[in-house]
Amino acid sequence: MYVIVVGGGKVGYYLTKTLVNEGYEVFLIEKNPAKVHVCRERFGAIVMQGDGAEVATLAAAGAGRADVVIAVTGDDEDNLVICQMARERFGVRRTIARVNNPKNEELFRKLGIDVTVSHTNVILSIIEQQIPERPFVHLLALRHADLAIVEAKVAPDSPVIDQPIWQLQLPPEVIITAILRRGELIIPTGQTVIEPGDELIIVTKQRREAELRELITGPAL
Amino acid sequence: MRIVIVGCGRVGSRVAAELASEGHQVSVVDQRQEAFRRLPERFPGQLVLGTGIDEDVLRSAGIESADVFIAVTEDDNTNIMAAQIAQVIYRVPKVILRIYDPERAEVYRRLGLTVICPTRTVADLIGEHVREGRPLGVSG
Numbered sequence: 074m075y076v077i078v079v080g081g082g083k084v085g086y087y088l089t090k091t092l093v094n095e096g097y098e099v100f101l102i103e104k105n106p107a108k109v110h111v112c113r114e115r116f117g118a119i120v121m122q123g124d125g126a127e128v129a130t131l132a133a134a135g136a137g138r139a140d141v142v143i144a145v146t147g148d149d150e151d152n153l154v155i156c157q158m159a160r161e162r163f164g165v166r167r168t169i170a171r172v173n174n175p176k177n178e179e180l181f182r183k184l185g186i187d188v189t190v191s192h193t194n195v196i197l198s199i200i201e202q203q204i205p206e207r208p209f210v211h212l213l214a215l216r217h218a219d220l221a222i223v224e225a226k227v228a229p230d231s232p233v234i235d236q237p238i239w240q241l242q243l244p245p246e247v248i249i250t251a252i253l254r255r256g257e258l259i260i261p262t263g264q265t266v267i268e269p270g271d272e273l274i275i276v277t278k279q280r281r282e283a284e285l286r287e288l289i290t291g292p293a294l
Numbered sequence: 295m296r297i298v299i300v301g302c303g304r305v306g307s308r309v310a311a312e313l314a315s316e317g318h319q320v321s322v323v324d325q326r327q328e329a330f331r332r333l334p335e336r337f338p339g340q341l342v343l344g345t346g347i348d349e350d351v352l353r354s355a356g357i358e359s360a361d362v363f364i365a366v367t368e369d370d371n372t373n374i375m376a377a378q379i380a381q382v383i384y385r386v387p388k389v390i391l392r393i394y395d396p397e398r399a400e401v402y403r404r405l406g407l408t409v410i411c412p413t414r415t416v417a418d419l420i421g422e423h424v425r426e427g428r429p430l431g432v433s434g
Binding site for chain 1: 347
C-alpha cells in the first residue's frame with residue numbers, strides 16, 4: 074500500500090513516522106524548506122519539497138499509483154484542494170483531509186473527501202466522554218450510514234422514568250440497544266421499565282438526535 | 295443583482311467599484327482592513343472583514359441571497375474553497391473564480407466552476423501577438 078502524506082508539520086511528521094514503522098510505503102511532501110530539512114534528517118529520500126496542490130509535485134511523488142493521499146497541512150483550503158486534485162487528476166481512490174476548522178467537516182464531505190479528521194472534534198468528544206454529568210453523550214458517529222450511537226443518562230427528573238420502553242414516544246429510526254443499571258448490562262425488551270440513573274445506549278439516525286434528547290432529558294430550558 | 299466579492303485586491307476592488315456604480319448591491323470580503331482602501335471614496339457597497347472560507351463571514355456578506363459570487367483573492371486554494379462553498383452549500387446561481395495555476399484551473403473548470411486563469415489568458419495573448427502580430431487589444 075502506497076501512501077502520500079502532504080504537510081510535514083507535527084501531524085505529518087508523526088503520521089509519516091508511524092506509517093513507516095507499520096511497514097507502509099510512504100512519501101512525504103512539504104512546502105517549507107526548513108521543515109523539509111528536518112523531515113529529511115529523519116526519513117531520508119522519501120521526503121520532497123513542493124506544493125502538494127500542484128500537478129507537477131503530485132506527479133513526481135507518484136500520485137498515479139497512490140492508494141491513499143492524506144493532506145494534513147495547517148490550512149483547510151490547501152487540504153481540500155490537495156485531496157481534490159489527487160482524486161480528479163490522478164484517480165486516487167481514497168483521500169483523507171485534516172480539518173482545522175470543525176465547521177468544514179460537512180463541507181469537505183459534500184465535496185467528496187472520503188474521510189476528514191478534525192482534532193477539535195476529537196478532543197471535544199473525548200471531553201464529552203470523560204465528563205459523567207453530561208446527560209447526553211455522543212459515542213460514535215457512522216458518517217456514511219447517517220447513524221450515531223449515543224449514551225443518555227436518565228436524570229431523576231427525566232420524563233421517561235417508570236415507563237416501559239414500549240410506552241415511550243420514541244422517534245422513528247431510534248432503538249435502545251442496552252441499559253447500564255448499577256454496573257450491570259441489561260438488554261432491554263419492550264417491557265423493561267426505565268429507572269433513574271439508567272444509562273441508555275441508543276442507536277439512532279443522526280437527524281433524530283434532537284428529538285431523542287428532548288424525550289429523555291426534557292425540553293431544553 | 296446581489297453580488298459577493300471575496301478578495302479586495304486590484305481586481306476585486308475594481309470589479310466591486312464598477313458593479314456598484316452600475317447600481318448592483320455589492321459586498322466585499324477581505325481579511326485585511328487596509329485592502330478596503332483600494333475602493334473609491336463613498337463606495338456604496340458593504341465591507342466585511344474576515345476570511346472568505348468561513349461560512350459565518352460569507353453569511354454576513356449576504357451569500358444566502360447572492361445572485362453572483364466572485365472569488366479573487368491572491369490564493370488559488372482560498373478561491374477554490376470559497377467558490378465551492380458558494381456553489382455547493384449556498385447554490386449561488388453564478389460563481390466565478392480566479393485560479394493562477396492552469397492545471398488547477400482545468401480541473402475545477404471540469405467540475406463545473408466558471409474559472410478565469412489569467413496566466414493562461416495572458417500567455418495566449420502574448421503568444422498570438424508574437425506569432426501572428428495580432429493586436430493585443432488590451433486597453434488601459
